[in-house]
Amino acid sequence: MVLPHPLPLVPVPVSAVAREARMPITATTRVLGSSPAVALLIEAIESRTGLRLSPVETAPADIELIIDAESSAPEGYTLEIGDRAVIVGADEAGVFYGVQTLLQLLRQDDDGWSLLGADIADSPRFARRGVMLDVARHFFGVDDVKRFIDSTSALKFNHLHLHLSDDQGWRVHIDSWPRLTELSSASSANGDPGGFYTKDDYREIVAYAAARHMIVIPEIDLPGHTHAIGVAYPELVEAPVLNDNLVADSERLGQPLPVAGETYLGWGVGHSSVRIHEERTYDFVRDVVRELAEMTPGPYIHIGGDESLGTPQADFDLFAERATAIVVEAGKTPVAWHEMGSAANIAEGTVGQYWGKTTPEGTHAEEAEHFVARGGALIMSAANVTYLDMKYSEDFPLGLTWAAIIDVRSAYEWEPTAVLDVPDTAILGVEAPLWSETTRTLSEVEQLVFPRAAAQAEIAWSPKEGPERAWESFRVRVGSLAPLWKAEGVDFHPASEIPWSAR
Numbered sequence: 375m376v377l378p379h380p381l382p383l384v385p386v387p388v389s390a391v392a393r394e395a396r397m398p399i400t401a402t403t404r405v406l407g408s409s410p411a412v413a414l415l416i417e418a419i420e421s422r423t424g425l426r427l428s429p430v431e432t433a434p435a436d437i438e439l440i441i442d443a444e445s446s447a448p449e450g451y452t453l454e455i456g457d458r459a460v461i462v463g464a465d466e467a468g469v470f471y472g473v474q475t476l477l478q479l480l481r482q483d484d485d486g487w488s489l490l491g492a493d494i495a496d497s498p499r500f501a502r503r504g505v506m507l508d509v510a511r512h513f514f515g516v517d518d519v520k521r522f523i524d525s526t527s528a529l530k531f532n533h534l535h536l537h538l539s540d541d542q543g544w545r546v547h548i549d550s551w552p553r554l555t556e557l558s559s560a561s562s563a564n565g566d567p568g569g570f571y572t573k574d575d576y577r578e579i580v581a582y583a584a585a586r587h588m589i590v591i592p593e594i595d596l597p598g599h600t601h602a603i604g605v606a607y608p609e610l611v612e613a614p615v616l617n618d619n620l621v622a623d624s625e626r627l628g629q630p631l632p633v634a635g636e637t638y639l640g641w642g643v644g645h646s647s648v649r650i651h652e653e654r655t656y657d658f659v660r661d662v663v664r665e666l667a668e669m670t671p672g673p674y675i676h677i678g679g680d681e682s683l684g685t686p687q688a689d690f691d692l693f694a695e696r697a698t699a700i701v702v703e704a705g706k707t708p709v710a711w712h713e714m715g716s717a718a719n720i721a722e723g724t725v726g727q728y729w730g731k732t733t734p735e736g737t738h739a740e741e742a743e744h745f746v747a748r749g750g751a752l753i754m755s756a757a758n759v760t761y762l763d764m765k766y767s768e769d770f771p772l773g774l775t776w777a778a779i780i781d782v783r784s785a786y787e788w789e790p791t792a793v794l795d796v797p798d799t800a801i802l803g804v805e806a807p808l809w810s811e812t813t814r815t816l817s818e819v820e821q822l823v824f825p826r827a828a829a830q831a832e833i834a835w836s837p838k839e840g841p842e843r844a845w846e847s848f849r850v851r852v853g854s855l856a857p858l859w860k861a862e863g864v865d866f867h868p869a870s871e872i873p874w875s876a877r
């Protein structure tokens with residue numbers, strides 16, 4: 375049996391040795407460093423403990439944050455906690471991640487607050503560690519998104535994919551097509567309240583994420599999942615194409631079928647398509663991509679591509695080729711769900727997002743592998759393990775079951791390079807999506823996201839193999855995050871597989 379890791383850390387570091395002694399944290403503890411992470415550290419410790427540490431400009435200090443580009447790989451850091459605590463980051467991100475590790479070592483016992491003594495050297499396995507929030511099926515405002523950034527960046531996730539449009543609503547203002555938000559943002563799935571981000575809101579999210587080393591990837595889902603576009607601009611979207619699954623699901627759930635030009639209140643998929651043979655469609659795509667690119671400093675624009683069952687295959691492929699080329703023209707790297715890999719001439723370098731299962735079905739693997747043949751790479755979001763909106767158990771009140779029922783152990787035990795027949799170097803990393811059909815509040819989102827996002831964080835960050843890179847160690851370490859999540863008000867699901875610790 376693997377022994378529980380002596381240090382309560384998730385994701386588990388590359389190397390971590392515990393020291394006997396703890397380092398006390400008191401109101402007189404001094405913090406030195408020029409990194410913006412100093413202020414984040416002081417704030418985080420105050421919100422956990424009520425103790426406000428003092429920033430100092432010169433030594434001596436008790437906690438020191440240093441940047442040394444030679445010290446580790448990008449995003450890496452070392453952390454030593456003895457009489458003093460010293461974080462040396464390879465870059466600002468590395469310092470930030472060293473701070474996140476330090477915060478997991480901050481513990482309360484009968485003598486007060488202290489840091490567990492440790493010698494840690496750490497850097498990520500994958501450069502790309504993502505979470506996705508679907509703000510289209512249910513809308514989440516700026517403050518909710520900021521909380522989501524706080525809780526996921528603490529696990530060393532560095533990409534936030536925002537699913538900004540779907541059949542139920544359009545969530546970001548576009549100046550050149552203003553009716554999108556005027557007419558298609560007011561409601562969510564089931565007719566719940568909607569909303570949208572103004573451009574300033576969006577920029578505020580991007581800046582908040584950047585300060586926590588997260589890159590925002592905006593997604594406009596095309597050519598399917600576009601019913602809401604047709605509510606605002608009927609000339610862009612075909613009449614709904616009903617399929618048997620949609621009709622059966624709508625009956626089972628008591629949801630209405632989609633009607634052209636009317637807000638869609640259900641969550642059935644595969645019925646909508648933009649008009650592939652109208653030039654105006656590409657004017658629209660070009661304008662939206664340009665406006666998104668102007669306010670998105672990150673390198674990616676996600677153009678969707680999933681479940682376009684109402685678009686004939688040849689039309690879909692034509693659209694995929696044109697839409698990805700438009701993203702390239704706008705100076706960004708396109709990202710698309712794996713189905714777009716059916717298009718022979720998808721823009722070179724397009725990144726595919728694989729959402730099939732860990733044992734691929736049908737044409738999913740072939741489609742995903744085509745991105746690599748076109749000089750692109752892949753993000754792994756295998757639905758039966760990474761989808762955060764799947765239920766933990768049959769009777770869990772939130773979430774869906776179509777991909778799998780995913781308990782914490784199932785979320786943890788998979789290997790992203792073992793799914794597809796591509797070189798390991800073609801796998802950029804992992805993304806865990808949260809689709810929001812059944813979640814109306816951030817608290818409901820958090821119950822599905824935590825603790826399972828911690829499993830994906832470890833798969834994406836930690837070395838593939840190591841004595842602690844195992845379920846028996848992970849379950850104990852993730853249980854040790856409970857006091858942090860409670861202090862931060864993160865509404866995690868207290869799954870019975872995990873031995874949750876009190877402090």
Ligand code: ACM
Nearest residue numbers: 680681711729757
């Ligand atoms: C998806 O789950 N439709 C990408």
